[in-house]
């Protein structure tokens with residue numbers, strides 16, 4: 448693994464203190480903008496700027512297939528991954544709608560879809576045609592896991608160089624809640640039953656089957672939970688690795704990361720494991736319905752901003768939360784102070 452992935456600066460505590468004092472001079476009762484105030488301070492610390500902007504957002508959607516779908520762990524057929532990629536490229540998916548709504552840059556990356564796709568707007572960075580079925584073989588090789596992280600890293604640098612002021616990571620991959628749950632079982636040490644959920648919508652019986660597939664897979668693969676590359680290679684996914692690399696790049700460039708749902712948070716945990724400072728640059732946007740998400744968030748040490756009952760992925764939860772994060776930046780930049788507006792301070 449190349450060294451640059453680990454080169455993440457610490458956040459600027461001094462700027463945070465200055466912004467905190469400045470926020471207290473704005474025309475509102477002290478502390479009355481609650482978590483928006485915390486967000487404004489965090490963003491300043493991340494960007495090392497008193498008046499940071501998060502506009503425009505950059506959205507990267509990584510798509511890949513999962514061999515574990517052969518075991519019947521998803522409510523939808525594997526072909527949906529490829530079909531949804533075409534939907535993204537034609538502008539019809541939820542992430543397209545929300546990206547347009549917030550004026551975001553949006554890139555769709557094939558990092559491991561199981562079929563060949565042809566579209567002028569598709570970024571083709573296929574590492575392999577889907578992962579192996581990790582009940583029976585490793586999902587991928589170590590080299591492929593590292594390559595997928597590098598691709599994510601490069602795509603992130605590219606969209607940041609095009610002007611993205613914050614980064615939203617999205618994913619599309621039928622079967623990826625199974626891979627994510629397998630990784631989380633190892634990282635958390637929690638019972639598999641406690642973290643497996645419905646994903647795209649399997650029944651209670653389906654969940655039992657998914658639990659047993661994960662249990663048997665972990666016995667068969669025996670990944671080293673202290674080694675994130677081993678976790679990705681043995682039971683992970685290419686889109687998960689891509690998001691991990693993209694987060695490491697954003698953090699290294701002091702660009703705030705808007706973490707989406709369950710799968711995205713697993714990528715965040717892997718990024719943090721590779722480089723602990725990375726989590727200083729993460730804002731968790733929402734609480735997914737997937738039960739493992741709460742467990743993953745407690746490991747990440749972050750509290751979500753919203754709970755909208757989402758379980759879609761694609762980066763959608765992060766995109767719909769973006770306006771709130773933007774409000775935090777505009778509040779600092781545009782509000783009058785008690786002094787400038789001639790408003791009386793607290794008694």
Ligand SMILES: O=C(O)c1ccc[n+]([C@@H]2O[C@H](COP(=O)([O-])O)[C@@H](O)[C@H]2O)c1
Nearest residue numbers: 521620622624646647708709735759760
């Ligand atoms: O982001 C989430 O919290 C989330 C929760 C459940 C499902 N998903 C999406 O659904 C797909 C994975 O679900 P499954 O059931 O096929 O493992 C994948 O494309 C994800 O984007 C996403």
Ligand SMILES: Cc1cc2nc[nH]c2cc1C
Nearest residue numbers: 523527619647759760761
């Ligand atoms: C239709 C569909 C869209 C998705 N987007 C992300 N995961 C998805 C899963 C399905 C099934």
